[in-house]
Amino acid sequence: MKKRVMLSAIGIAMLSALAPLAQGQDVIKVGVVAEFSGPFAAYGQQIETGMRAYMVQHGDTVAGKKIELITRDTGGPAPEVAKRLAQELITRDKVQFLAGFGLTPNAMAVAPVVSEAKVPMIVSNAATSAITTRSPYIARVSMTIPQVSAPMAQWALKNGVKQVFTVVADYGPGIDAETQFSKSFKAGGGEIIGSLRTPLQNPDFAAAVQRVKDAKPQAVFVFLPAGEQGIAFVKTFNERGLSAAGIKLIATGDITDDHVLEAMGEPTLGMITAFHYSAAHDSAENAAFLKAYEKASEGKTGKPNFMAAAGYDTMAVIYEVVKKLHGDIDGDKAMAAIKGMKWTSPRGPVWIDPETRDIVQTVYIRKVEKKDGKLANVEFDKVADVKDPGKEAAK
Numbered sequence: 001m002k003k004r005v006m007l008s009a010i011g012i013a014m015l016s017a018l019a020p021l022a023q024g025q026d027v028i029k030v031g032v033v034a035e036f037s038g039p040f041a042a043y044g045q046q047i048e049t050g051m052r053a054y055m056v057q058h059g060d061t062v063a064g065k066k067i068e069l070i071t072r073d074t075g076g077p078a079p080e081v082a083k084r085l086a087q088e089l090i091t092r093d094k095v096q097f098l099a100g101f102g103l104t105p106n107a108m109a110v111a112p113v114v115s116e117a118k119v120p121m122i123v124s125n126a127a128t129s130a131i132t133t134r135s136p137y138i139a140r141v142s143m144t145i146p147q148v149s150a151p152m153a154q155w156a157l158k159n160g161v162k163q164v165f166t167v168v169a170d171y172g173p174g175i176d177a178e179t180q181f182s183k184s185f186k187a188g189g190g191e192i193i194g195s196l197r198t199p200l201q202n203p204d205f206a207a208a209v210q211r212v213k214d215a216k217p218q219a220v221f222v223f224l225p226a227g228e229q230g231i232a233f234v235k236t237f238n239e240r241g242l243s244a245a246g247i248k249l250i251a252t253g254d255i256t257d258d259h260v261l262e263a264m265g266e267p268t269l270g271m272i273t274a275f276h277y278s279a280a281h282d283s284a285e286n287a288a289f290l291k292a293y294e295k296a297s298e299g300k301t302g303k304p305n306f307m308a309a310a311g312y313d314t315m316a317v318i319y320e321v322v323k324k325l326h327g328d329i330d331g332d333k334a335m336a337a338i339k340g341m342k343w344t345s346p347r348g349p350v351w352i353d354p355e356t357r358d359i360v361q362t363v364y365i366r367k368v369e370k371k372d373g374k375l376a377n378v379e380f381d382k383v384a385d386v387k388d389p390g391k392e393a394a395k
C-alpha cells in the first residue's frame with residue numbers, strides 16, 4: 001500500500017515536470033513585428049487587432065494547437081531594430097511564424113533572417129513590390145502599391161484626365177507608386193507634367209503643394225503612407241486653394257484611410273482613390289469582420305482600416321497552414337501550403353499567386369461620400385483579379 005502511494009507521488013512529480021514541455025508543444029507562437037509606438041503606432045495596433053478579430057471569430061485553437069501572439073515594437077521605420085526583434089523571436093521565443101510589418105524598411109530587413117531560419121513570414125501591410133522577392137519564406141496578404149496604382153491611372157485616363165503631377169513619399173512604396181502610375185498613365189496617352197518626392201519622416205507639404213499649384217495640372221496623383229501624412233496633405237491642399245482652382249486629387253486609398261477619414265473631414269468629400277479594402281465594402285464577410293474587430297478592439301483602436309483587414313487575413317492564412325500541416329509547422333511545407341491558397345476575405349475574393357507569393361485581388365475605385373451620416377470610401381467601380389504589375393516592371 002505504502003509503495004503504491006509513493007509511486008503515484010513520483011508519477012505526479014514526473015507529470016508536473018513534463019507539463020511545461022507538453023504545453024509548449026501544444027502552442028503555436030506567432031511573432032508580430034510591427035510599429036506600436038511613434039507616428040506609425042496605428043499600424044501595429046490595426047494589424048494586431050485585425051489578427052485578434054480573426055481569433056475572436058474562430059477561437060484561439062486550431063488543429064489542437066493554441067495560437068499565441070507575441071508582439072514586438074519597432075517604434076517606427078527602424079530596419080536594424082526589426083531585424084534584431086525577428087532574430088530574438090525566432091531563437092529565443094521559438095516562434096513558428098512571423099507576421100506584421102507595417103513599413104517597407106522593416107519588412108525588407110527581416111528577409112535574410114527568415115531565409116536563414118526558414119520561418120514563414122506573412123507581411124500584413126508593407127507594400128513595396130520587391131519585398132516578396134527578397135526571400136522564398138515571405139508571403140504577403142495586403143497589397144502591392146503598383147497593384148493599386150495601375151487601376152488609378154486607368155480610371156483617370158477613362159475619365160478625361162490627361163495631365164497629372166505626382167507627389168509621393170520618398171521611399172520604396174512611394175517610388176513604386178510614381179513608377180507604376182506614370183508607366184500606366186503614359187501608356188494610355190497621358191502626360192506627367194511634374195513629379196515630387198517628400199521625406200518619410202516629418203514631411204512639410206506646403207512647398208510641394210505650392211509647386212503642384214503653380215504647374216496647374218488637371219490632377220495630382222498622391223501616395224503617402226496612411227495616417228497623419230494624408231491628413232496633413234489634404235489640409236494643405238485645401239488651404240492653398242488647389243481644389244478651388246479645380247485641381248483633382250487622385251490617390252491610392254492609403255490617403256483616405258478609413259481609420260482617419262472622419263478626422264480629415266468634409267474636404268475629402270468626392271475624393272477618388274483606388275484600393276483593395278474599404279470598411280464600407282458591402283459583404284457578409286466584411287460585416288462579420290467589422291463586428292469581430294469591434295469586440296477585439298474593446299473600443300481602444302478606433303475604426304478598422306486596410307491594415308486591420310490584412311491582419312485578419314494574416315490569421316486566416318496561418319490558421320489554414322496549421323490545419324493543413326496538422327499543427328506540425330515546417331517552413332518549406334508552410335510556404336507550399338500558402339502558394340495558391342484561396343479564400344474569401346472581408347475585401348472580397350483573394351488568392352496567393354504561387355509564383356510571387358503576393359495576393360491577387362479585386363481593386364476597387366471609390367469615392368468619399370457620406371453614408372449614414374459618416375464619411376466613407378464608397379466603391380463604385382472595380383477591376384477583378386489584379387496581380388502585382390510591379391514584378392514585371394522590375395525585371
Ligand code: PHB
Binds near residue numbers: 102173225226254
Ligand atoms: C509601406 O511602408 O510599405 C507602406 C506604409 C503605409 C502604407 C502603404 C505602404 O499606407
